[in-house]
Structures are given as C-alpha cells and as structure tokens.
Amino acid sequence: MANRQTILDTLREQPDVSVLIIGGGVNGIGTFRDLALQGVDVLLVDKADFCSGASAASSHMAHGGLRYLENGEFRLVHEALIERNRLLQNAPHYVHPLPTTIPIFSWFSGMFNAPLKFLGLLDKPSERGAIIIKAGLTMYDWFTRRFRMTPTHVFHSRAESLVTRPGLNPGIVCTATYYDAWMPYPERICIELLADAETSSDKARALNYVSAIDGEADTVTLRDELTGETFTVKPQIVINAAGPWIDFVNQALDESTNFIGGTKGSHLVLDHPELHKLCDGHELFFENKDGRITLFFPLLDRVLVGTTDIHIDDPEQAICTDEEIDYMLDLIRVVFPDLDVNRSHVVFQFCGVRPLPSSDATTAGQISRDHSIRAIEPDSRLSYPVLSLVGGKWTSFRAFSEQVTDNVLARLKQQRLTTTRDRAIGGGRDYPKNNVDRKALIHETAVETGLEVEHVQTLFERYGTRVREIAAYLAAEPDTPLGYTPGYSRREVQFLAETEKVVHLDDLLLRRTLLAMLGKVTPQSLHEITDVLAAVLDWDDARKQAEIERVIEDWRFRHGVNLAPLAV
C-alpha cells in the first residue's frame, strides 16, 4: 500500500484532489474503493486508525436484521440480505454462514403489537412470540429466494430443543433456527478494501492519523496527528463519512447540521469454554424481558456477547459501563439459567456509537437503521458540496458506497466503468471452491515455501488466498515463532507492519490481528511485539515506551484490560 510520508509530501506539492473522503470506517473505505475503481482521483483521511470507529464496534454480524421488519424497514432488510450473500461470495475468507437459534418463550405474544408498531402506533419494544417470529423468518427466506446461499429456517419443538441443547431454559415453548453470517475480522476486510483500492489506481491515496479540522472557500485544512503539522487540500467534492462524528466534521467545515442521533452499543468477549460448548457453533439470538434483542456466539475460541442501545451525544465518551457488563451477563442466564458466568470470564470489552439519523423516536430500537446521503450544496462559504453518509449497516456498506459513488460520478460528469457487485475482496480472490481445492492450495504453498502444512493452514485461515504472498514473505528470510504470542512469528508481524499502514502499536494488536479482542495480549507479548514493530518502523526507546504506555492507558479505559507494565 502507498507509503504515508510519500502521500503527505505529494499533497504538499499538489493539493488538488477530485474527492476528499473524511472518515475511514467501512462506508468511507467502501466508497474509496468504488471511486478508485472508476479512476477518480480520491484522497481518504481518518483522524485515527482505519476502521477504528463504529466499524470496529459491530456485533461482527453480516445480517439482514430480522427485527427491522417489525419497523417496516423492508427495503433495508432486503438490501442487507442481498449484501450479506454478496459478502459470503466475495469475501469467503472473512464472512461465514452462522446458524442462529432463537429460544422462544411464548406462542402468540406480539401478534397485536407488531402491526401496531409497523403502523407507528406503538413505540416501545414488546415480546415476540413464535407466530410473529415465524412470519419474520418466512419473509427473510423469501427475500433471498433467487440468490440462496444459506439453508431456510426450521422450528424445533420444546422437547427436541431441550434434548439437543442441554442447559437451555426449560421455560421455552420452542426454538427456531435460521442462518445469517459472521465476520471474525471486520477490520481486516477494511484493510483489504483499502489495499485493493490503492493497488487498482495510483490516483487513490489513504492516510490514517490525519484529521480534517477546518474548511474555507475551496480548501479543507488537514492536520497530521503524528506531527501536529497542518496543510490544505483543494477538493471538488467532500464526502463526510465520519459516522458518529458527522455533525462535528460539518461544524469544523463551518456548516451546522443535526444529522446524527447516535446510540452506543457495548460488547463483551468471554473466555468461557463451557458456554462456548453450549453454543455448539450457533449464535443464540433472543430478546430480553425489556424487548431488546441480544445475542452471543463463538468468536473463534471465545464467546462474543452483545449488545446495548443507549443514546449518547459525544462518541469520544462511549465506553462499556459496569451496569452494561452486568446487564449482558444476566442475558446469558436468560438462555442458560444454571450457567456460572461472571465478570472473571470477561477478557475484553468494547463500545461504539451507531451513526443513526437523528430522530424523535422514544426508544432507540425504533430509529431507522437505513442509510442516506445528506448533501450540503456549495454556498458563499464553501465552493464544494459536502455529502454526509448517514446511518447504514456494516453489512450493506457496498450498496451504500455504490449509491455515493454514483452521486459523485454524476457530479463529476463521469461514467461508471465497473461494478463492485461481484468483485472479490483481498484474500477472497480465486478462493478454493471446495475442500479438495483448499487442501491442494495449502499443500502446494507448503511445498513451494518449505513452511509446515499446519503453519500454512493457519495463514490461510487468517488471510485467505493471500496465503501464497505471505508464506513466500515468511520463507524469504530466517523466521522465529514469537515466544509470548502463540501462533505468530516475527516475520508475520513484520509483514503486517510493512504492508498494512501500521502507525501505532494498537493498530496491530486491535485491528490487523485479533490478539487484543481475544484477550491474548500479556505484558510480555506487548513488549515482544513492540520490539518487532520498532525494528520496522524505526522507533527509538522513547517511542517504544510511549507506544506501550498508550496501549496500557487506553485499554484500561476502553477495554477493561489491565496490563501491568513490566519492570524495564
């Protein structure tokens, strides 16, 4: 991917860009890729790391959103289901089908409430019984009838469910199982989209740790967050893809808007082998007594639990509180009442803000999850239009990006050259069609590089078909496994640091790998990885210490992780 310093140097000499995208979450990055493929000169900046805002706080689900049917959001659910299927097809290395089981506690509840909600005559969540759930799942299956990628739903009797799912709450009347999809590495999908974009066009450039801080006449002022240095660019069109920060960015551009009414959502990651076993590879998706939908499912060897939905004004203040932790742990006991689950099982927590449209709905669940472009046309203050990307699901980022790209192309009077509908992402390209092909790829790569088959298998699970490129890099020079970071070698970390725009230590731990989220970072591994990054990124001792302190402080505040500093 293009080098940060080279991009900065070029911009100082040549500040004109056709499109400036402010915000490198999935919607900004998706639009960046689409515009790059159309040959548009596009610059993307993010004030922090790529995919570190709302896009890093999702429930890791690629889904249609069953419950949005109740709010009458048929267009959104239909689109999200089609996009879920496209993700299964275009990113098979990072998006996998997920059987999802709903424990159901009544037959008829919600039969009268659901139509009232649909008509807008009821504005608080209420219990959904088997009949309502059956209607929703039938519609869910119907939406994908022409492009089916997963099995249709089935219901199981109470007796059958209690036999197949030991420990399940005996208060159920039945269970329903349907399919959605999960994404172990959403952040890596974003990094691969960026890499695909920059590889496809030398007119596409992306910078992390660069903020948009001001707008005037035909310029936008940017600040390099590493050095504090400011510089200006001259865009023809600005895309405000700042998610929950959209109104703050518009304010910086001297435009007052009230587009966003964000709600925060928290998640926990549990190290709980018994719960992991009870999930049996399924997501458990259910409603609490307050009508809020919640879920948990196996995230590799851990269990991901989510989520809450609480109004918040300032996204910087979004952290998972003790009350939310207790609330989510209680939820697990709704499904498995006898299970011992407590705070000692929590190895990581995270929280983010949904960039929902501002709304006067009385409950967060009623606010539309659909996406829209809000345009501020050029005026006496700014000579460029500002297109704000409001709302949207992770799942439907491609469709949203396509809509934004078409809008931009019309403004630039350019034709669309290609579509992203069937375009594979990163290591999803030339993905093996079956087990035989997969084994052959792994075996051939092992023979070519001399790496152990098990090692190549792990790399394939992490990077899909990019395994060839990465295994070749690992084999090119002597390599050693990291002593405190099981499953990683020195050269693998080096590869990520050299090729994936890693600026800070936490970029690697939180977003290029799942090490932090799975609770696998120890004080020793923190130091070990810092040493590898320091060699690649040219950090002196002071910078190494600053990076470690940054992680310790931020993770204690944001992720409930206490990493005691090592004595030096």
Ligand SMILES: Cc1cc2nc3c(=O)[nH]c(=O)nc-3n(C[C@H](O)[C@H](O)[C@H](O)COP(=O)(O)OP(=O)(O)OC[C@H]3O[C@@H](n4cnc5c(N)ncnc54)[C@H](O)[C@@H]3O)c2cc1C
């Ligand atoms: C708790 C929760 C659970 C969710 N679960 C799911 C799910 O399971 N499935 C699903 O499909 N969707 C889910 N979503 C929704 C989805 O994650 C978001 O809608 C989507 O990620 C929004 O992406 P975005 O690019 O618009 O915003 P963001 O990802 O927030 O990106 C905005 C970026 O703008 C940057 N920025 C802000 N200000 C500036 C500035 N001045 N200069 C430069 N950059 C700036 C930020 O650093 C940030 O990286 C969930 C969301 C949340 C919060």
